[in-house]
Amino acid sequence: MKKRRALIALALSVCVIASSLMGCGKKADTGSTSDSGKTKITFGVFETDNITSEVWQNMIDSFQKDHPDIEVEKVLATGDDRQAFWKTMLSSGSFPDVVIEAEQLATMDGIFTEVPQDVQDLFEDSTLCQYNGKCITVPSFKQYKMQCYYNKSVFSELNLQEPTTWDEFMNVCQTIKDAGKTPLMCGGTGDIWATGEPFWIAEGDTALLAKYPDFNKDLKDGSNKWNNDTTIDVLSKWQDMINKGYYYDGAMSLSYSQAAEEFQKGTAAMMVDGSWAAAGFDAEKNEDFGVFAVPTMDGSKLTVADCSYWGVSETCENKDAAFQFIKYVFDENPDVYKEYLQSDGLYSTTKNAVTYEQGAVTTKFIDNIKDSETVQEIVKLPGENAAPSGMQSFMDKSFQNIFNGADVKTEVEGWDTEYQRLLDAQ
Amino acid sequence: MKKRNMSIGFAVPAFVIYTILLVVPILMAFYFSLNKWNGFNPMQFIGIENYINVFKDARLGNAVVNTTVISVVVVIAVNVLGLFLAMLVNTASAKSNIFRTVFFIPFVLSTVAISFVWKSILSYNGVLNGILISLGQSDLIGNWLGKQGPAIICIILVEIWRTLGYHMMLYLAALQTVPHELYEACTVDGGNRWNKFRNVTLPLIIPGMSVSFLMSIINELRMYDVVKIMTDGGPGYDTETIVYNIVSQGFSNSMVGYSSAISVVLFLAIGAISIFIVTMMNKKEVEM
Amino acid sequence: MKGKNRVVSIIQTIFLIVLALIVVLPIYIAVSNTFKLSDIILDQPLSLPIPPTIQNIVSVLKSPNTNMIEMYKNSIILMVAGTLLTVVVSSMAAYYLARIKSKLSGFLRIYFLIGIMVPYVIVYLPLCILLRNLSIPFGVPILIFVFVSGNISFATFMYTNYIHSLPIELEEAAEIDGASKFQVFWQILFPLLRPCTTTIAIFVGLGIWNDFQTPLLLGQVKTITVGIYTAVGPYSANWGVVFAYVFFAAMPVIVVYLLAQKNFVNGLTAGALKG
Numbered sequence: 009m010k011k012r013r014a015l016i017a018l019a020l021s022v023c024v025i026a027s028s029l030m031g032c033g034k035k036a037d038t039g040s041t042s043d044s045g046k047t048k049i050t051f052g053v054f055e056t057d058n059i060t061s062e063v064w065q066n067m068i069d070s071f072q073k074d075h076p077d078i079e080v081e082k083v084l085a086t087g088d089d090r091q092a093f094w095k096t097m098l099s100s101g102s103f104p105d106v107v108i109e110a111e112q113l114a115t116m117d118g119i120f121t122e123v124p125q126d127v128q129d130l131f132e133d134s135t136l137c138q139y140n141g142k143c144i145t146v147p148s149f150k151q152y153k154m155q156c157y158y159n160k161s162v163f164s165e166l167n168l169q170e171p172t173t174w175d176e177f178m179n180v181c182q183t184i185k186d187a188g189k190t191p192l193m194c195g196g197t198g199d200i201w202a203t204g205e206p207f208w209i210a211e212g213d214t215a216l217l218a219k220y221p222d223f224n225k226d227l228k229d230g231s232n233k234w235n236n237d238t239t240i241d242v243l244s245k246w247q248d249m250i251n252k253g254y255y256y257d258g259a260m261s262l263s264y265s266q267a268a269e270e271f272q273k274g275t276a277a278m279m280v281d282g283s284w285a286a287a288g289f290d291a292e293k294n295e296d297f298g299v300f301a302v303p304t305m306d307g308s309k310l311t312v313a314d315c316s317y318w319g320v321s322e323t324c325e326n327k328d329a330a331f332q333f334i335k336y337v338f339d340e341n342p343d344v345y346k347e348y349l350q351s352d353g354l355y356s357t358t359k360n361a362v363t364y365e366q367g368a369v370t371t372k373f374i375d376n377i378k379d380s381e382t383v384q385e386i387v388k389l390p391g392e393n394a395a396p397s398g399m400q401s402f403m404d405k406s407f408q409n410i411f412n413g414a415d416v417k418t419e420v421e422g423w424d425t426e427y428q429r430l431l432d433a434q
Numbered sequence: 435m436k437k438r439n440m441s442i443g444f445a446v447p448a449f450v451i452y453t454i455l456l457v458v459p460i461l462m463a464f465y466f467s468l469n470k471w472n473g474f475n476p477m478q479f480i481g482i483e484n485y486i487n488v489f490k491d492a493r494l495g496n497a498v499v500n501t502t503v504i505s506v507v508v509v510i511a512v513n514v515l516g517l518f519l520a521m522l523v524n525t526a527s528a529k530s531n532i533f534r535t536v537f538f539i540p541f542v543l544s545t546v547a548i549s550f551v552w553k554s555i556l557s558y559n560g561v562l563n564g565i566l567i568s569l570g571q572s573d574l575i576g577n578w579l580g581k582q583g584p585a586i587i588c589i590i591l592v593e594i595w596r597t598l599g600y601h602m603m604l605y606l607a608a609l610q611t612v613p614h615e616l617y618e619a620c621t622v623d624g625g626n627r628w629n630k631f632r633n634v635t636l637p638l639i640i641p642g643m644s645v646s647f648l649m650s651i652i653n654e655l656r657m658y659d660v661v662k663i664m665t666d667g668g669p670g671y672d673t674e675t676i677v678y679n680i681v682s683q684g685f686s687n688s689m690v691g692y693s694s695a696i697s698v699v700l701f702l703a704i705g706a707i708s709i710f711i712v713t714m715m716n717k718k719e720v721e722m
Numbered sequence: 723m724k725g726k727n728r729v730v731s732i733i734q735t736i737f738l739i740v741l742a743l744i745v746v747l748p749i750y751i752a753v754s755n756t757f758k759l760s761d762i763i764l765d766q767p768l769s770l771p772i773p774p775t776i777q778n779i780v781s782v783l784k785s786p787n788t789n790m791i792e793m794y795k796n797s798i799i800l801m802v803a804g805t806l807l808t809v810v811v812s813s814m815a816a817y818y819l820a821r822i823k824s825k826l827s828g829f830l831r832i833y834f835l836i837g838i839m840v841p842y843v844i845v846y847l848p849l850c851i852l853l854r855n856l857s858i859p860f861g862v863p864i865l866i867f868v869f870v871s872g873n874i875s876f877a878t879f880m881y882t883n884y885i886h887s888l889p890i891e892l893e894e895a896a897e898i899d900g901a902s903k904f905q906v907f908w909q910i911l912f913p914l915l916r917p918c919t920t921t922i923a924i925f926v927g928l929g930i931w932n933d934f935q936t937p938l939l940l941g942q943v944k945t946i947t948v949g950i951y952t953a954v955g956p957y958s959a960n961w962g963v964v965f966a967y968v969f970f971a972a973m974p975v976i977v978v979y980l981l982a983q984k985n986f987v988n989g990l991t992a993g994a995l996k997g
Contacts, residue, residue, distance in 0.1 A: 117475055197666050433691075444814040449830070598745075708839045
């Protein structure tokens, strides 16, 4: 009796071990019909000060009104590292059916399903991309990255002009510093990207891409490295700025929204940030702040713009419904797409371009780059030559190390090691 | 004989839950650790390569150093202070009771809540710097969480603050097992406070002490919540702990095999430390 | 001699009071600032909230991403069910372990004990993958069992030692009277375990209520801790709102602790040494 029970328990656990190990690599499917008998899809999103829950809710509500047979449930990404969040969901089998910001996840095989031709046809050809020969994501918007916002009153008080060359930019910083004010603001531990990414995108990406237009490809086939003179030069100059005290002392303990608030309160005179900040100022009709394109070090006229992508999960049970949702958002109801774009200062990627009325700061932002050539951010480039996922947060952490005085050369050597390690692992 | 055998049924529910949800995952972790796997694509058996990498990983090494520094300081502090406090409040008065209640409060609160409170206090634009400014001590303002040294000290202080009451309670429980007659006997023999402590208290609370040490070591080696919320391992990797490292390798970088290898090593290390402490304390107990 | 004792006692009391103030200060800051407007928090962090404002609390309740009721519901279900189940299965297992002397029970005792040393982080990823392969959806139900599995070691160990210390005669007498093992356990032994059960219930229940990592990494179940972690993000610039969230997470625990403080303390003293 005793032995038998023990044996049963043992057998049971062996079964579980066996099934779990053998099943590894396979994906389980979860049911997805809601209680009411409607088809249900889950929609993974994140929210910011601009893209609030109302934006998503309006999108979902109007879709459900026009497609009463489909129910959309919002899944909100939490924490500061959204990629980590999606991967947690992926590991736990509760990955949403439709996910925004899919470009990094798409580098891993088998997560997203192929996009039907009729959906692909809705988008501008230049924005579509392929992974292993398949189109598995749809471009949701184009976004211009990282210009320098400034406090107009500080600039007029110190008689400063918007700088157009790197040296002028440094002069502006020094003048503000000499006047006893803090020139620049950035975020820190709460949002790791907010420390170095804005500056890196404005200076590093542009400098590297000006010199090596196919940097991503070179990196992947091994003909180039992160560790080159350009990278070192950009980062050394950045560290130099930090050492000169151009950045706010407490930046490293601020989250992005804290940093942005401190900047608006006037704690620092400038802050390098993306086009979403312009949309934020415009939404509040705030005209106390101006914006200029951060002058590149080599004077090249490049500006970074990224497309963001949505994907439909391979494990989604109602792929038709999911694509119906995508078609609705990007095609059937332009108002929905417009509200989404306008909320965050984004630009449409569809063949039928959707535009909206721009506020003063956004207009200035776009005006600043009208002569510039647009390039894609290196770590965010979608498609075959995409950087392995995890690289971006590694670099973000590395920027923080550099901010706190780490040796630039050693850090950048680490980038190559990590790039290779992540590539091998994925 | 028959009745005795029936009892195994009592252990079966616990055995099944424990085995499936704890032991099996641990065995899976052992298996994963021998593979290169991102959690989705087919696994690739690579033997002990992950383990070799564990010992070459500079970032992990840094996390080990951080964890060790935090653990050593916190373990010593909470045990010494905990025992000291326990002796002070080991009386049956209402006053002692209030102190016990107060000291224990931080331990009943969730680390999430605590970490947010401390974060709000220690942030650059937080309460502490606010107080310093209002006291006119602007030059004392510190970037407490934004630099490695101060950030680790802050984390250590928060951990001590959080767990001190718990260890005081453990020692208090141990102290209350010491029979009063022994102290009286010691007094009769002319023993002073130190004699009483050395010859009566200490030998008798050795079991409690080993529990307290063990609990604090295991707790600190598993540290995650406070770091995650207060500094998110930053700036850079400056306050990253081992568990934080495992979570980010496994979940953010999709290195299931590698992160499993680290956690297996951590598991074995904790096991070894636990066994070491228990045997050492047992030996001490016998000697005394 | 008497005078010296008095001086020592006064110094001790002062020391304790200072330490108690240090312990309480952060809690005071959190509670009092919950009821102040954010812009005065940094100027007067230590002042009493007069007049108190409930603006922070209201903005938390109104926040579209914060469903307090769902968060409380999940946390309470997890805590109650997890604790009950842990108590039941562990006390039963401990009965076997403590009363049967055999190779198997010796083995099981060590088998269960191993879990105490497990750094739980080793379990998360495999558990995710295990549940994915077994097609078990993440959510409150499975999380209950996960919490039980994590607490069995501790609880079984405590119960085993406690049962050891109880005389076996009562059970033997009952068995002679014809009671089954099952009856003996539930009717005779289990009531005797009450002090130990209290300790275990407090520790397990509190542990589940306060756990952050497990619900975060296993499917982001919206418990009070995960919910608050999620919600604070966009408000991190507004300390008043952060304190209000903390207030919601911590208040129930503080209230229960102060009401049942004797149980917390007694429960602890009764069992801790054996834990």
